[in-house]
Amino acid sequence: MYPDLLQHRPSKLRDTLLQYKAITIGKENVLQLIQRYPVLYLVPPRKIKKRLALLNTIFAPAELRPLIRNNPNILCDDWQDVSDKMMYIHTEMGLEQPQISASQALQKSLMHIKTRHLFLSRAGLYVKPNLLRDKMSYRRNPSLSDITDTSNRFFANKVAKLSEEEYKVFSEMIREELDASQSDSDDSEDEEHHADV
Known part of the structure; x- marks a missing residue:
């Protein structure tokens, strides 16, 4: 399924696998994760280390393991894309790290x-929780997984109770x-640029 793996020399493959074994996420090492998601092998170990260090600043260790198990792509996806998704879930949906990692x-x-969020919100089925006031307020909405x-x-029939159509x-x-x-925002940027010139 991953022909790029065949292009690596066996000695380089062994060295890289040893580097992965040394990188840990809680009690697991990255090598165990790569066995489940071989595409991660194509990500250099130093990049995975860097990404894990970044994620460690955002997620608690207990949340990091399920986050990566559920979303292994965050170790190799463009950081801006990952960050945009996390910010949307946090600022617009009002959810925190435990809900994201689950x-x-x-x-x-x-x-x-x-x-999905706007569909529920505009149907009156999702109200942004205020976790500062009530830690359990997120439970009044469907779970992020649902x-x-x-x-x-x-999603349409069971979560929103509406039709798929x-x-x-x-x-x-x-x-x-x-x-x-x-x-519209692209047009306004162009107008600002021309006004500056």
Whole structure:
């Protein structure tokens, strides 16, 4: 499934695997994770170390292991994309690290996360929790896993209690809405640039 792995010399492969074995996430080492997700082998060990150090500043050790097990892609995805998704979940959905690490949301696109959240929000089925006032307020909403990790049919019928067709129509509307707002912001940047010149 990963032909790029065949291009590495056996001696280089062995050295790299030993480096992975030395990198730990709690009691596990990265080598155990790579056995489940071989595509991570293509990420240099120093990059994984750097990314883990960065994630350690955001997530507690108890949250880091499930986060990486549920979202191994965060070790190799573009950091800006990962960061944008985490910020959206935190600032717009009002969720914290434990809820993020318990889901596979960071494997999804930002558009997927936004669309699911806005569908529930505009239907009156999601209210941003105030975790400073009430630590359990997030439980009044569907879990992040139910929102992001489910099929369109399950999400529409079981989570939102609406039809899959309604969700599909809403998805198209949101895509057009976000595209229009993106082109408006691009136009205003162009106008500012011309005004400066």
